[in-house]
Amino acid sequence: MHPLDREAEAVISPFNDVIIQTVCRILIPFIQIYGLYVIAHGHISPGGGFQGGVILGASFILLCLSYDIHETKKRLSQKSTLIFFSLGLIIYSGIGIICLVLGGKYLDYGQLHKILPVNPVEARSMGIFGIEVGVGITVMAVMISIFLDLASEGEQKGELE
Amino acid sequence: MNKKESLNRVEIIIGKYNYWAYILLMMIGFYAMIGKKNLVKKLIGMNIFQTSIILYFISTGSKKGATIPIVEQVPGEAARAIEAIQYINPVPHVLMLTAIVVMVSTFGVALALLLMIYRKYQTLEEDEILRLRK
C-alpha cells in the first residue's frame, strides 16, 4: 500500500461519535438558513454576498467533518460544484449584459426599470440584490470545492473502504 | 520645557499606538516567513502578515465619535439629514473585503501546491527539499 494511503484514510474517516453526529445533523439546516438570511439582508444590516456564501460553505464543511467525506460527496459531488461556480458568474455578468442590451452602460442597474415594474432608484436596489445572490453562490461553491480537493486528494483515488 | 516635551511624547503615543500594534503583528508574520524552515509555518506567517495589513487599512477609516456606516431608517418617519462626519468611512471596508477574498484564494492554492510537494519529496522541510533536488 502506498504510505500516504494510510494517513489519508485516517484523515477522511476519523471516528463515528454519536453525540457529534446528532448535534451536527440538527444544527446544519439552521446554519444554512442563517447563511441565506445574511445574503438576503445585505441591504439593511451588515452582510452581503461574500459573508453569506462563506457561511453556506461552512455548513457543508461541518457535514464533511462530522460524518464521512463520502456522505458529503453523495449530496454535492465535484461536478455539481463546477456547475455552481459558473452559475454565480453567469448571474453576475448576465445582469450586466441585460443592462447593456436595455440601452445603458455595462452594470448600469438604472436601466432595469424598463423590464421591472419599479422606478429607477428601486431598480438599482434590485440589481444589487441580484448580483449579491450570484456572488454568494460562487463563493459557496469555491469554499466547498477547495476543501473537498484538499481532503480527498484527488478524484481518481477510488473508494477507501 | 520638560513638561511640554513629555506632553508631546504622550500625545504621539496616544495618537499612533494602533499603527505600532499593527506593525508588531506584521513583523511577527514577516519573521515567520523568513526565519522558519517548515513550509506550513511560512504559510501561516504569510496569513498573519496579510491579516495585519487588513487591520491597518480599516483603522485609517475610523472617525472619533462616529457610528457604523449603515443609515438607520425608521419606516414612517421622514428621512434625516446625513452628514459625512457622523459615519465612518466605508471605502476601506469595501477594499478590504476584496483583500480577504484574495487572502483565502492564495491560501487555498498554496496548500494545494504544498500537497504536491509532499507527494513528490515526502517531506516539508525547506533544507531537506533543497538537498533532495541537487
Place this chain on the structure above:
Amino acid sequence: MKIIALIAVCLTGALLIYGTMDMPKWGDPRSPASLHVSPRYIEKTVEETAVPNMVTSVLADYRGYDTLGETTVIFTAGIACILLIGRLRQ
C-alpha cells in the same frame, strides 16, 4: 540564519515605526482618507440607490466592476485547485 532574520525584522520594524510619524492621528475626521470621494458616497447612497447599507452600495453599485474582478479571482482559485489536485494519480 535566525539571527540574520531577527536583525532584518527589527530593522524593518524600526523603519516602519519611523514612517508612522507622518501619518494622521487615529480617528481624525479630516484625514486624507475621508476627504475626497467618500463624503459623496455617504451622503448620496440613500437617495441614489435606496440601500441603507453604505458598504454594500459602494461594493455592488459604485464599484461593481471591481467586485466582478474579485469574483473572477476566487473562481480562478477554485479552478486552479481542481487542476492541481485532480490529476495526482496518473
